[in-house]
Amino acid sequence: MSFIELENVTKTFGGVEILKNLNITINEGSVLGILGRSGAGKSVLINMLRGMKEYKPDNGKIIFNIAFCPKCYRADPPSKVGQKCSCGGEFEAERVDLWDTDRKIYAAVRKRISIMLQRTFALYEDDTVIDNVLKSISGHDEEESTYMAIDLLEMTQMTHRITHIARDLSGGEKQRVVLARQIAKEPMIFLADEPTGTLDPKTAELIHHALLEGVKEKGTTMIITSHWPEVMRKLSDYVIWLERGEIIDEGNPEEVVARFLEQVPLPEKKEEFVTGGPIIEMEDVKKHYYSIERGVIKAVDGITLTIGEGEIFGIVGLSGAGKTTLSRILYGLTEPSSGNISAKLGDDWIDMTQSGPLGRGRIKPYLGILHQEYSLYPHRTVLGNLTEAISLELPAEFAKMKAIYTLKVVGFDEEYAASLLNKYPDELSGGERHRVALAQVLIKEPNIIILDEPTGTMDPITRVQVTDSIIKARDELSQTFVIISHDMDFVLDVCDRAALMRGGKILKIGDPKDIVEDLTPTEKKEMLTEE
Numbered sequence: 001m002s003f004i005e006l007e008n009v010t011k012t013f014g015g016v017e018i019l020k021n022l023n024i025t026i027n028e029g030s031v032l033g034i035l036g037r038s039g040a041g042k043s044v045l046i047n048m049l050r051g052m053k054e055y056k057p058d059n060g061k062i063i064f065n066i067a068f069c070p071k072c073y074r075a076d077p078p079s080k081v082g083q084k085c086s087c088g089g090e091f092e093a094e095r096v097d098l099w100d101t102d103r104k105i106y107a108a109v110r111k112r113i114s115i116m117l118q119r120t121f122a123l124y125e126d127d128t129v130i131d132n133v134l135k136s137i138s139g140h141d142e143e144e145s146t147y148m149a150i151d152l153l154e155m156t157q158m159t160h161r162i163t164h165i166a167r168d169l170s171g172g173e174k175q176r177v178v179l180a181r182q183i184a185k186e187p188m189i190f191l192a193d194e195p196t197g198t199l200d201p202k203t204a205e206l207i208h209h210a211l212l213e214g215v216k217e218k219g220t221t222m223i224i225t226s227h228w229p230e231v232m233r234k235l236s237d238y239v240i241w242l243e244r245g246e247i248i249d250e251g252n253p254e255e256v257v258a259r260f261l262e263q264v265p266l267p268e269k270k271e272e273f274v275t276g277g278p279i280i281e282m283e284d285v286k287k288h289y290y291s292i293e294r295g296v297i298k299a300v301d302g303i304t305l306t307i308g309e310g311e312i313f314g315i316v317g318l319s320g321a322g323k324t325t326l327s328r329i330l331y332g333l334t335e336p337s338s339g340n341i342s343a344k345l346g347d348d349w350i351d352m353t354q355s356g357p358l359g360r361g362r363i364k365p366y367l368g369i370l371h372q373e374y375s376l377y378p379h380r381t382v383l384g385n386l387t388e389a390i391s392l393e394l395p396a397e398f399a400k401m402k403a404i405y406t407l408k409v410v411g412f413d414e415e416y417a418a419s420l421l422n423k424y425p426d427e428l429s430g431g432e433r434h435r436v437a438l439a440q441v442l443i444k445e446p447n448i449i450i451l452d453e454p455t456g457t458m459d460p461i462t463r464v465q466v467t468d469s470i471i472k473a474r475d476e477l478s479q480t481f482v483i484i485s486h487d488m489d490f491v492l493d494v495c496d497r498a499a500l501m502r503g504g505k506i507l508k509i510g511d512p513k514d515i516v517e518d519l520t521p522t523e524k525k526e527m528l529t530e531e
Contacts, residue, residue, distance in 0.1 A: 211235060
């Protein structure tokens with residue numbers, strides 16, 4: 001039964017067509033997969049289906065065939081037509097043009113749509129995990145709501161954190177609670193925009209399983225976007241491949257994915273690198289937190305580590321291993337509980353545990369960091385974000401040239417990079433924003449660059465481009481990279497050495513290939529996408 005119909009839909013931002021004459025039919029209870037690299041228009045399409053006002057189509061229609069109760073203004077899937085509503089009314093068939101309809105019907109449709117966005121950990125930070133889920137449940141008594149919340153947390157494998165405060169969770173754990181909250185709304189349509197793009201393979205697998213069990217197997221209509229072919233294979237019934245706003249292929253997931261993968265280039269083979277001597281030294285570094293609910297939390301537990309000048313060093317581990325805390329300590333954002341940290345500037349060693357202009361303040365201008373939860377200035381253009389927003393004062397024409405060069409470094413071609421300069425962050429796809437944030441770090445040419453999950457929202461083609469650009473930046477600018485990642489495939493491609501981190505400790509340091517060989521079969525499955 002036809003549920004959603006897109007008729008000749010076109011959307012333009014800043015004079016550039018982002019979606020071009022799309023015609024798509026989505027049946028009730030089916031899962032449509034939207035495959036494509038960053039910038040293809042996937043997120044724009046998702047937000048358009050969500051009814052976000054700034055994403056209103058320039059041309060075309062988005063039709064929802066719904067069952068509608070005129071008594072209480074409830075919208076449901078079309079199969080409910082003729083059935084009784086819980087309010088006592090009867091569902092009637094309505095063909096609704098989402099962008100040209102009564103305001104109350106528009107609100108009724110939007111209310112019945114759940115969405116899971118990429119890199120979004122929107123929770124009530126001071127509430128417990130179960131309270132966060134309970135706040136999304138309506139129409140049930142207290143006891144029934146509690147059992148529903150527990151079932152959802154069991155589905156997302158979060159029952160071990162049920163009484164923990166949301167702010168104490170790792171990023172992967174927060175994402176699983178977000179999923180439980182969205183399923184708890186009992187939507188008629190579930191939108192998932194890159195729901196596992198930033199997660200380690202183990203956590204991503206948990207999310208995929210929960211989407212299967214909590215959404216697909218319950219017959220909820222779902223539209224899911226991804227640049228990861230495996231997501232399309234596991235979750236979709238039908239796939240469309242978007243390329244710069246146009247459908248260039250569609251059909252059976254296996255067949256479309258196979259043709260998509262033919263377009264993914266292999267990264268350049270990196271040569272063995274000889275460092276210029278130590279540039280970062282850590283000795284027995286610890287960071288312990290204390291909470292009433294959990295007692296002592298050993299986020300970083302006795303790390304001793306030396307990183308060489310010009311080295312690309314990976315710190316690998318699953319969500320919650322302590323990687324992000326370690327990166328914040330390295331940059332000076334988080335004070336260690338104990339231990340020594342030194343970084344080399346010229347011929348001098350700087351004590352990173354000491355604040356002030358004679359301590360880490362002296363080396364801060366020469367450090368760069370890309371956080372996992374990065375952000376751009378929404379009211380500045382891409383050019384502004386790459387220059388004035390970070391106090392990089394350059395003559396106008398030189399600023400433009402340097403910005404284009406840096407955007408090329410992170411994988412944009414020159415023509416497209418030039419077209420991005422006057423756009424605002426909300427006009428970019430999630431993957432494009434990620435690359436601009438990376439460019440914002442690289443444009444200041446720091447000596448040491450810390451990248452926390454740098455490939456999280458990037459499609460396979462862009463990941464290869466970023467791999468090559470990191471190696472190029474190291475070779476041409478003598479930069480040192482510390483890469484925090486759960487993506488072992490990326491670390492194998494780009495890193496000279498790597499450390500395996502789990503439970504706040506480093507278990508092994510060495511060649512990335514040696515670390516892979518040291519993993520158990522189960523660990524390989526969790527950290528390598530091809531396993």
